[in-house]
Amino acid sequence: MGRSAGIGLCGVLILLLTALTVSAGPATAVAPRPLASPAGALLVTFDIQVDAGAADYVHRAAQAAIASNQDLVIVMNTPGGLLSNMVQIINSTQEVQNHGLAVYTFVPPAAFAASAGSYIALASNAIYMGNASVIGPSTPYIIGGDPSQVQHVQNFARALITSLAQAHGYNVTAAIDMAQNNTAFSGTEAAAIGLVTGMAQSFSDFLAKVGLNSVPVTPFEEPLYDRFLSFLSDPTVDGLFILIGIIALVLDLFHRTLFLSVVAVIFIALGFLGAQVIGASVVGILILIIAAALVILEVKAGHGFFAITGIVLGLAGTYLLAYNVEYSPSPYGVTQYVILGGTGAALVVAFLYLTRIRKALMAQPKLIDPTRIVNMTGRAATDLVPGKDGVANVGAEDWTAQSDQFIPKGTLIRVTGYGDGKIQVTVATQEGPEPPKSNEPSPAPPSSP
Secondary structure, three states, rough: HHHHHHHHHHHHHHHHHHHHHHHHHHHHHHOOOOOOOOOOOEEEOOOOOOOHHHHHHHHHHHHHHHHOEEEEEEEOOOOOEEEHHHHHHHHHHHHHHOOOOOOEEEEEOEEOOOOOOHHHOOOOOEEOOOOEEEEOOOEEEEEEEOOHHHHHHHHHHHHHHHHHHHHOOHHHHHHHHHHHHOOEEEOOOOOOOOOOOOOOOOHHHHHHHOOOOOOOOOEEOOOOHHHHHHHHHOOHHHHHHHHHHHHHHHHHHHHHHHHHHHHHHHHHHHHHHHHHOOOOHHHHHHHHHHHHHHHHHHHHOOHHHHHHHHHHHHHHHHHHOOEOOEOOOOOHHHHHHHHHHHHHHHHHHHHHHHHHHHHHHHHHOOOOOOOHHHOEEEEEEOOEEHHHHHHEOOOEEEEEEOOOOOOOOEEEEEEEEEEEEEEEEEOOOOOOOOOOEEEOOOOOOOOOO
């Protein structure tokens, strides 16, 4: 009897150990079982780059999912982006999972979970991919970073992707290969080696496989603010905004208009705001400031050399805004180089054209020779107050006028002197011969008998 009881006890222990082994398996080697939330799911359409706007968008969606007790579904098609914002997004998805909810990623047919996007996908409870979709490559980049900095970031990326794959039961070796060797896998390859959970050729098929086909799935739209933030998270956009704002400021010096002043201020402010958002390099910002000084100096020089040099430095500063900022992949490709080159060429041609116009205008004779305006009469266009500049109309043109006495607007005035672009005036009197008007020369004095 005791022996049979012992055998029975051993059998129970074996069953318990078997049960524990089975229950522990999904946490280490098999993808977690989808746990559909009874309240449904929130849908994030992640067809954007990984940047500050995307990080805020996912954070808002994660908080809404937690508040409404819903799972989070990410439909992904991204080329990647900033590593710092990638980590923020991973933290947001982790917060959803910490509340007992699930996060699922679907990469539709012909879509991408590239670079930073691959890390976000591997932070999900389950990943399904369509035909011709791609996950990876995942090696991070640092613009201008030295070898030790590059190695430092790549070591971090390898450790991060390893921990994500281990935590959710994905193929750790394949994940490390993506981060270390810049390898990419098709959806079919990834599913075959266990890098992702499986394949799904449509969104409805994906929902059925994660157990969400019978619950409401509510789209969570990206706020306009986050879209604007994403727009400013591009270093190319930030640098060009600053450069265009400087050009508008210089044009305003040539031809003062409220419109150009407002445009200049808005563009420069947006450019520096975007630089702050991405944590832009101080070196790039300093070079842009030097470029601005050279372009403004062109107003004094007028031969085009300072303007062209400033524009070239401005383009270099735009490139260097991303200096030492961590990306996956690099923020610069053929498109960005074409935009920078085309914009620079257009600005150089525009400045050369403006220089020619300026020289032509400077060569034209003035409508009224300032040396002949003395003793001419006109009208005060504004009240003329001693010690302040006013306006007087003489010879059908407005002049900056000064007077030693108060002269009301509309009073007949006489020019008594000219200097530094301003005329000195006094009230015209009717004593003696009538003074000349408009462009009539002063009469010759009578000769002695």
